[in-house]
Amino acid sequence: MNTLDLLTELFDHMAWADALTWKGVLAFPAAGEDRVLRERLHHIHLCQHAWLKIWLGKPVDPHDGEEFDLFELAGWARDYHEAVQGYLTTLNESDLARTVIVPETGPEFSQPHLSESFIQITTHSIYHRGQISARLREMGGVPNQTDFILWVGSGKPEAVWLGD
Numbered sequence: 001m002n003t004l005d006l007l008t009e010l011f012d013h014m015a016w017a018d019a020l021t022w023k024g025v026l027a028f029p030a031a032g033e034d035r036v037l038r039e040r041l042h043h044i045h046l047c048q049h050a051w052l053k054i055w056l057g058k059p060v061d062p063h064d065g066e067e068f069d070l071f072e073l074a075g076w077a078r079d080y081h082e083a084v085q086g087y088l089t090t091l092n093e094s095d096l097a098r099t100v101i102v103p104e105t106g107p108e109f110s111q112p113h114l115s116e117s118f119i120q121i122t123t124h125s126i127y128h129r130g131q132i133s134a135r136l137r138e139m140g141g142v143p144n145q146t147d148f149i150l151w152v153g154s155g156k157p158e159a160v161w162l163g164d
Contacts, residue, residue, distance in 0.1 A: 004093050007115060010122040011088060015081040015159035017146035018044075021129050022074045026162060028141035032070045037135050042066065044128040045077045051121045052084050055114065060103055078161045 025031045025041065032038075042065055050060045065076050096115035105111070112120065126148075133143035151157070 002093055003096055003115060004088075004091060007096070007118045007122075008088050009156070010118065011081075011084060012156065012158070013148050013151045014122050014125050015085070016151055016157060017129055018077050018081065018125070019159040019161045020144040020146050021132055022077060023162060024136055024141060024143045025132070026070065026074060028136060028139065030139055031136065031141065034135070034139060037132065037139070038070060038073070040128055040132050040135065041070070041073055041077075042068070044125055044132070045073060045080060047124055048080045048084070048121060049076070051117060052080065052087060054100060054102065055087065055117070074162065081159060 025037070046062070046065055049064055050062075053060050065073060068076060091114075096113060096118075098114050099111045100114050100117045101111055102109065102117075129146055133146075136143045
């Protein structure tokens with residue numbers, strides 16, 4: 001397995017895990033009223049969309065998605081995963097070494113390679129899914145298990161979003 005294939009698997013897992021996270025959130029009625037949970041959900045998907053825009057050379061708006069309700073945020077999450085999968089299919093192994101210019105960083109910031117930015121967004125998303133799961137549990141909800149090894153052991157299933 002080459003590096004691009006491995007990184008693509010991290011994105012496949014992220015889509016599966018995000019879809020499961022959203023199923024747990026949307027199955028719990030009180031989730032829609034919790035500001036902290038909504039802010040964390042917005043943050044995870046804002047960052048995902050921002051990185052995709054950076055990779056595509058498009059401007060990043062730090063306020064994207066702020067106006068979305070919970071169901072619109074879930075749709076925005078799904079839209080991201082569809083778009084990033086399309087982007088990944090345009091890449092080859094040598095693209096992973098290209099430098100990514102991260103906006104609004106100073107001259108002392110060492111700009112990452114594309115591969116490093118892929119690791120950033122997939123691990124950043126894992127971190128925040130953990131926060132979302134903990135918050136849901138605190139509120140009395142039941143979060144879904146989204147561990148990478150569970151995904152692997154389940155045969156690496158595709159993401160199944162609500163409505164599929």
